[in-house]
Amino acid sequence: xxxxxxxxxxxxxxxxxxxxxxxxxxxxxxxxxxxxxxxxxxxxxxxxxxxxxxxxxxxxxxxx
Numbered sequence: 001x002x003x004x005x006x007x008x009x010x011x012x013x014x015x016x017x018x019x020x021x022x023x024x025x026x027x028x029x030x031x032x033x034x035x036x037x038x039x040x041x042x043x044x045x046x047x048x049x050x051x052x053x054x055x056x057x058x059x060x061x062x063x064x
Contacts (some may be wrong), residue, residue: 012018024030 020026
């Protein structure tokens with residue numbers, strides 16, 4: 001059985017300099033959530049408002 005290759009032979013000299021790209025802070029999901037910090041809360045509030053408005057509008061008869 002042949003010996004495993006020397007790890008220093010295939011070592012990437014730029015690995016430390018490129019490691020920041022794989023950090024979780026720079027993931028696509030994190031970048032999107034940081035770009036729109038209140039979007040989730042606003043979406044829930046707006047959806048609740050629309051549903052409540054439609055339910056209340058069905059109960060009341062038109063005023064005209």
